[in-house]
Amino acid sequence: MFRLVPLPLCVVVLWAVFAPMGHGQTLDGFATLPYLASADPDAALDRIGATLDAMEQGEDADPRVIHDLYDLAADLLVEGGQAAQAAQIRARLAGFAVQYRDFLGIDPLPEFARAVALLRDTAQDEMARDTLLAMYDEQRAGGAGQGVLAETDRQIAQLSEALGEDAPDLTGPLSEGVFTENTIYYATTRAPSGEPDAARYFDDGRGDLSFGRASVTLPASPGPVDISKLRQVHPMDGRAWARDMTEAAPQSVLVYIPDAATGFEQAARRTALLTRALGGVDLPVLFSWPASASSLDYMADSAAAGAAARDLDRLLALLSDLPDRPRLHLLARGMGAQALAGALERIALRQGVDDPPRFDQVIFAVPDMDAERFTDLLPDLHPLAKRITLYASDRDWSMQLAQRLYGSALRAGWGGEATLTAPAVDSVDLSARAGDLLSDPGMLSDLAMLLWRDLPPDQRCGLTPEPAGAGDVPVWRYVEGICGNPALIGLLAAMRRADVHSREAALALLESTVSDPALRRRFRPVVSRLWPE
Template identity: 30%
Template sequence: MSTLGPAGAADPLLGVRIEQAVVEGDLDAAIALLETARADETDPRTIRDLLSRLAELQELKGDRAAAARARAGLAAQIGASAGQTAPELVPVLRALASDQRALGDLAAAVATLEQALAIARTAALAEAIPPLLRELAAIAEAANDSAVAEAANRVVASHEESARRLEETSRAFDPDPEKEFTRVKIYYATDRARSGSAVPNEFYGGQRGELELGTATVSIPEQHRPGQIEKPSWWTFQFREDPERHVVLQSVTPGSPETVFGEMRQQATASGSPEAFVFVHGFNVPFHEAAQRTAQMAYDMNFDGLPVLYSWPSRASVMSYIADTAVVNLSGRRLSRFLEDLVAKSGATRIHLIAHSMGNRAMTDALELFALRYRGKNPAFDQVLFTAPDLDAGLFAEMMKTIRPIANRITLYASNKDWALAVSRQLHGDAPRAGQGGRSILHTAEVDSIDMTGIGEDMLKHSYYANNPSALTDILSLFWRDAPPDKRCGMQEAEGENGSYWIYSPAACGDDNVLLSTLSYLRRGSVASVKDARLFLNRFIMPATADPEERSKLEKALGKLFGN
């Protein structure tokens, strides 16, 4: 079996074979494929995807007993990996209760719904509670067994008291200077369809929809580590998202284009920073994770402009690689029109673009179409970053010739240890991918090619562009002063099979967090030279009387930031 990574994730073509069997009406064959894959799988995320699809097909087949077994297994898998009070258990348990009702086991359905209700209260999923209460009430009304009806009514009746106690002990999200978190407002455009849920993490699903704009709020804890997305962990007894400990998507608010672009213009004017960056996520990413990543990057870089997410309808499943490839190019056309509107209506005069993994397919398509229509005298975009692009290298190089005139600088971040791209290369007849690094890294006059292999083991997460503060520092250097590679910290020129390129060596830059925080201050002060930086340091950051060791670190950071 081909794998998606060191944990042994499923063959990305498995989803294609399963869906083909479903289309042909052979549900037994599709189920057999899923069960065989499940028996061989060890990766927890993949096991969950397999069990979820298995339950759906068993229900479609009409075998609710088998569907219930699959969902019970899925709940057990989630509980083992994410904890017994993980919020993602709620929809699984609700579906399991539906199976149990269909099988006539109403007592089991009541117990399952009670468990889901307890988790929803603990995780503060207010929007998930009313449907659970309605289903319990329906069971109480329809049950012929008085004991079952009494049990359902007892659960419903106890909810009010439990909710009252939770209200007394839970943290509020209202603005409070004593709270140890910061709210980051981001803007978004998406062609995902709404799921119908009001829960922020579930607001948009993985199906295609029409282009929609809006704003979202993400909280970042005070103790946040740059490059990380802090989440609840059952082994530390953290059972719910807490904005003082975790990165939390707190709200999603769709709006008309006129309203959203109006808010952008207002913020750009009020902040005095008419700058924006647009992030396009990759394969296997749900909307809420993409929103969290966008906010995290903006926060870590102390970005005072407009953080913008474009979220295309990835199904967020390792079995949906082919399905994602089918939809991402359509999203590229919609992204192209959105970028035109962003340039014309946002009030931002400097716009940077960051695409990751499969999201680069949408970005390259969008920019090629944009370039063919653009009639401006100056480049429409400042920095364009293609990070780990899952795209044919030859096609990428050709497209850059068309795209180059609309960007001040184009940067490619690649790695020779990126397993997701290695699998993609297998699927595409061993054709080199644009995001693969090493001595065979892509070389073209239009692009600064950077081998980011030195980031280390984080390569396995296929997200090194934002999971490591070193990469964020380099990105912010580009945003700040359009510095070429030889003027940035940690860059070493090398000669590859196709021409020269740059190797990023983060160890040469010292303390990542010192560099990142120092750079964010200097950028806000519009500092452009090492001399001005030292003056800014003395006046605003650290006086000459400060701790010598700390001052020495900052002095070294300054030199590295300016390539000295």
């Protein structure tokens, strides 16, 4: 029987010992676990239990892996007729998703919904009621309307009555204006799930390239935690989508290609959050390839990423043909780099010798692909963009997972002493920054300077060159300091929105935007460097 480790305790222990593994260490049995689950569910449960026991003792630690192991265990327990135990795991996973939302990037609401359904099916009314109360709090914090909250309230009252207790008096919805609705465009090779709910509209299966818009709500005033929600998915045919893009008349477009283990819902929210953090001036386009939502499907995701290159090529060709030729920025994270590199390789074959660059900024954020292949491709990719930037880190979760699976085989995004350099790329090592790089203020500030001003690393903030030798291409190491202050990315976003074009205008906006005199003084040299003498 699968032993249920107390999940919150397990996570507290793991968080304290979470540290990078060496390049040669691998996660035994991890890559084959999904196949074992299909062939021998009991053996898979035994392996999950052994892996979690090892993690609890501090031998290995990654909250994403912990979540995905428990998620798989719950599914296997349901299949094996142990639905009651699975329901308890689902309830704990929902709380885990709330507690570590910024690390996991998971919207807890679908987790709560699955837990409640299973708890009610197994007549665990008290836990179902308590889970619904936590779900209500999450819905309200995320800006749910009166109708959604009323339905959850009704279920809570029903279960309270069954338990012989009074229904709790719950607070109503937040006032209007607390959240803003943000539209992103998407192109995806995912198959529709058949579910009407936006968060589950697409599944992990592969489909034909399709297009549409999605609506994401974000807090009007950004807070310390991510409570963004995907609200609507609006499919469109390709012609209508292109026409809509043309009517939007963007000056710049940011195409985001997400990592492995990232579902459509999570990628859509990330696209909206990233676009707003960078000033909201780039028209956001998400290319969602059919990655699984689980880190356990890493190897399958690798195959899917490579297969997505042809359709990404089609999307980029469509965007290149937009009237008025907006600036096209491409940002791939983790395994999404495999799709982007493959698409650019195809485009390079059609690029004439005298053709101007098709793209403005091409950015590979901790690219999860073979380092040698990445280096070999760079000379062909260089003519396609004004600038190619590599962000590397030896602390990023995707690099940690890749190193565990590939051992000593170097990945292009690995940082520290292994940071890749080449004449065709600016290499920035962000190993000094912990957590999710695409929500890190230091990286976001650097991205804003890059997209806005096309600045080389020596004119951006917080980057120090570390040449390997005389005449060698340097690695630009991120150094902790004022550049990681969250107020800086807010200032840069305001400058982008105001379309500032001079040092004088930028300094004037600094004076009117930042009220703290000490902070203004520290920001002045940063702003001045954006317009060198």
